[in-house]
Amino acid sequence: MAANNYRHALFCAIITLIISVPILGLNLEAEGVNITLTGATTSTYIAIALAAVSVFVFQAFRDSLMGTLGTLPKLNPLAKKEPMEQSKRVKLEFWVMTGLVVLALFWPFFVSRGSVDLATLVLIYIMLALGLNVVVGLAGLLDLGYVAFYAVGAYTFALLSQYTGISFWMALPLGALLAGLFGLLLGFPVLRLRGDYLAIVTLGFGEIIRILLNNWTSVTGGPNGIGGIPDPTLFGMEFGRRVKEEGNTSFHETFGIAYSGEHKVIFLYLIALVLAVITALIIRRFMRMPVGRAWEALREDEIAARSLGLSRTAVKLSAFTIGAFFAGFAGTVFASKQGFISPESFVFLESAIILAIVVLGGMGSQLGVILAAIAVTILPELAREFSEYRMLIFGAAMVLMMVWRPQGMLPMRRIHIKLHKQE
Amino acid sequence: MQDLLYFSQQLINGLTIGSAYALIAIGYTMVYGIIGMINFAHGEIYMIGAYTALIAITGLTALGLAWLPLILIVALLCAIIVSSSMGWAVERVAYRPVRGRHRLIPLISAIGMSIFLQNYVHLAQGSRNIGFPALIEGGFNFGSDGHFEMSLSYMQITIFITTLVCMTALSLFISRSRTGRACRAVSQDLGMASLLGIDTNRIISATFIIGAALAAVAGLLLGMYYGSVDPLFGFIAGLKAFTAAVLGGIGSIPGAMLGGLILGVSESLTSGYLSGEYKDVVSFGLLILILLFKPTGLLGKPEVEKI
Numbered sequence: 100m101a102a103n104n105y106r107h108a109l110f111c112a113i114i115t116l117i118i119s120v121p122i123l124g125l126n127l128e129a130e131g132v133n134i135t136l137t138g139a140t141t142s143t144y145i146a147i148a149l150a151a152v153s154v155f156v157f158q159a160f161r162d163s164l165m166g167t168l169g170t171l172p173k174l175n176p177l178a179k180k181e182p183m184e185q186s187k188r189v190k191l192e193f194w195v196m197t198g199l200v201v202l203a204l205f206w207p208f209f210v211s212r213g214s215v216d217l218a219t220l221v222l223i224y225i226m227l228a229l230g231l232n233v234v235v236g237l238a239g240l241l242d243l244g245y246v247a248f249y250a251v252g253a254y255t256f257a258l259l260s261q262y263t264g265i266s267f268w269m270a271l272p273l274g275a276l277l278a279g280l281f282g283l284l285l286g287f288p289v290l291r292l293r294g295d296y297l298a299i300v301t302l303g304f305g306e307i308i309r310i311l312l313n314n315w316t317s318v319t320g321g322p323n324g325i326g327g328i329p330d331p332t333l334f335g336m337e338f339g340r341r342v343k344e345e346g347n348t349s350f351h352e353t354f355g356i357a358y359s360g361e362h363k364v365i366f367l368y369l370i371a372l373v374l375a376v377i378t379a380l381i382i383r384r385f386m387r388m389p390v391g392r393a394w395e396a397l398r399e400d401e402i403a404a405r406s407l408g409l410s411r412t413a414v415k416l417s418a419f420t421i422g423a424f425f426a427g428f429a430g431t432v433f434a435s436k437q438g439f440i441s442p443e444s445f446v447f448l449e450s451a452i453i454l455a456i457v458v459l460g461g462m463g464s465q466l467g468v469i470l471a472a473i474a475v476t477i478l479p480e481l482a483r484e485f486s487e488y489r490m491l492i493f494g495a496a497m498v499l500m501m502v503w504r505p506q507g508m509l510p511m512r513r514i515h516i517k518l519h520k521q522e
Numbered sequence: 523m524q525d526l527l528y529f530s531q532q533l534i535n536g537l538t539i540g541s542a543y544a545l546i547a548i549g550y551t552m553v554y555g556i557i558g559m560i561n562f563a564h565g566e567i568y569m570i571g572a573y574t575a576l577i578a579i580t581g582l583t584a585l586g587l588a589w590l591p592l593i594l595i596v597a598l599l600c601a602i603i604v605s606s607s608m609g610w611a612v613e614r615v616a617y618r619p620v621r622g623r624h625r626l627i628p629l630i631s632a633i634g635m636s637i638f639l640q641n642y643v644h645l646a647q648g649s650r651n652i653g654f655p656a657l658i659e660g661g662f663n664f665g666s667d668g669h670f671e672m673s674l675s676y677m678q679i680t681i682f683i684t685t686l687v688c689m690t691a692l693s694l695f696i697s698r699s700r701t702g703r704a705c706r707a708v709s710q711d712l713g714m715a716s717l718l719g720i721d722t723n724r725i726i727s728a729t730f731i732i733g734a735a736l737a738a739v740a741g742l743l744l745g746m747y748y749g750s751v752d753p754l755f756g757f758i759a760g761l762k763a764f765t766a767a768v769l770g771g772i773g774s775i776p777g778a779m780l781g782g783l784i785l786g787v788s789e790s791l792t793s794g795y796l797s798g799e800y801k802d803v804v805s806f807g808l809l810i811l812i813l814l815f816k817p818t819g820l821l822g823k824p825e826v827e828k829i
Contacts (some may be wrong), residue, residue: 102560117607303806491641502619
């Protein structure tokens with residue numbers, strides 16, 4: 100047994116060397132037409148060697164290591180405690196959420212413009228993740244082309260403002276409705292497909308939308324994108340230094356305060372905050388409505404759910420459409436925030452990031468998804484030197500999460516009623 | 523006459539690309555046939571194969587080796603070894619622990635793996651695309667009528683022949699060898715095969731290794747054909763190959779070959795007659811249409827869902 104273990108460990112260590120030495124250890128350098136091969140730094144080689152040694156040690160002493168880990172007392176003290184009472188937990192969650200929202204309302208007035216801008220982006224991601232959470236987390240439909248609906252929302256606003264001069268407040272419902280319509284149209288034929296086929300078809304759809312946006316130059320401007328998207332207004336008050344449109348007044352003149360570029364940023368942030376809260380509340384209601392229960396039922400056991408009379412198409416379609424609707428919502432806000440959009444912003448990677456947020460936060464859990472969206476967007480900004488490792492870490496985290504904790508960081512808890520024995 | 527020539531030229535180009543797609547598609551179809559999951563990271567394995575081949579070619583040239591066939595064979599072997607090890611490791615790390623869970627869990631794990639590998643190469647080798655030296659140059663030109671000349675390059679011939687050799691070897695391996703027989707048994711019924719004494723874990727690993735090796739061959743060939751590689755090289759090619767696998771009927775090896783050829787030709791005809799930008803739209807559109815109207819593909823067996 101022991102000899103066998105060592106042989107396996109040696110094999111694993113050699114494999115580690117094979118997959119890391121050529122790719123990490125030898126770097127291709129292109130100089131014009133010529134390509135040269137240079138060795139990596141010594142520290143890289145040391146790291147590779149260390150990795151191989153640790154793989155060897157882990158595999159060789161795997162059984163005894165796992166044995167000791169199993170006998171260790173559980174470090175997490177919460178695990179032993181009884182789960183919190185249902186009513187208490189709901190109350191606590193409510194207060195935590197309310198506290199967060201109140202904090203978020205007043206926070207932008209005390210920080211720099213850059214952080215408010217970043218926070219707006221976080222809120223957009225929260226909207227996207229909450230929407231995808233309905234599709235993936237609740238209904239169990241893996242949508243890899245979610246970013247297409249986001250693009251539909253953003254481009255609706257951009258194109259309408261360019262051709263008809265529509266305002267943000269008109270475009271918001273229109274963009275969301277159009278994205279929802281796209282979801283409905285795409286969902287109708289594809290939702291009959293089994294889970295993994297659905298994932299690939301939505302991925303293909305996302306790519307098709309992006310390629311169309313990129314190549315339909317006469318309408319969408321192609322890779323150059325569309326610029327000059329107007330900012331939102333507050334009851335006809337504009338936030339620019341000068342009023343652009345007839346009949347509007349400017350914010351700083353109306354209130355008699357000095358012009359500041361920060362007003363617009365904070366206003367956008369507040370809009371995004373309000374919309375994110377609305378999104379969260381609406382989806383929260385949906386989760387408790389019969390349709391929300393139906394999503395989960397169909398996810399858990401399709402055959403059982405159908406035999407109880409649920410219409411598969413209608414239930415899945417509703418989830419898909421609602422998810423797309425909120426993506427359109429987020430897209431409109433995004434277009435307004437950036438003032439310029441191009442197909443670059445709607446690549447598959449974006450879908451993957453939103454999916455990573457949902458998976459890491461805990462599929463189905465709203466609080467988990469919100470916290471994950473904050474973490475995923477802010478952490479790379481805080482650790483700038485690690486930002487190039489961001490996607491590497493995402494990928495690894497997705498794998499590790501699926502292996503060890505597929506329910507996510509803050510798993511969803513189902514609302515349930517405990518039946519007490521009658522004395 | 524010119525129309526016919528142009529058409530045949532597109533056909534040749536399409537068959538070239540298509541046979542390389544078929545090589546990648548085999549990896550998808552074999553894995554799907556055995557454990558029923560989409561190996562989303564397969565395109566990245568192919569990309570790693572292309573990079574390894576390029577590294578080997580550059581290294582060997584720098585060492586002063588000049589005999590072309592030797593360079594190519596050594597580069598091919600290097601690519602196969604690295605890609606197969608990668609395929610094996612990916613299965614061990616990301617897929618084996620989640621095998622048998624809900625269908626979406628291995629898929630998400632595979633997407634994570636794909637992102638990880640893309641960025642692994644991106645960080646190690648940079649994000650710029652690197653030119654792949656054209657080692658096999660020249661070709662036959664014929665059928666000239668003054669306006670258009672049809673050409674068949676030696677590179678295209680190499681791709682055809684290599685693909686043909688690989689496919690024949692694979693078919694013989696699957697139909698004649700002991701491991702091949704075990705592969706077929708496991709893909710028919712995993713539980714029963716393990717009851718009859720087949721080490722299913724070993725067979726699943728073998729499937730990943732074979733798929734990765736074929737992807738590495740495709741990586742070398744297509745890298746040389748396109749003339750450059752970059753870390754995103756595998757993503758679109760992987761999707762195309764998956765389309766080919768579905769088109770032919772996922773789980774069926776002859777289906778993957780047929781699907782690859784059909785996809786390659788339709789893509790090449792689109793870029794020849796419509797516009798090169800829309801060739802991806804056509805292949806994804808094709809994928810969507812097939813999944814909608816004939817999810818079993820051309821040569822696939824219908825899947826019966828038992829309750």
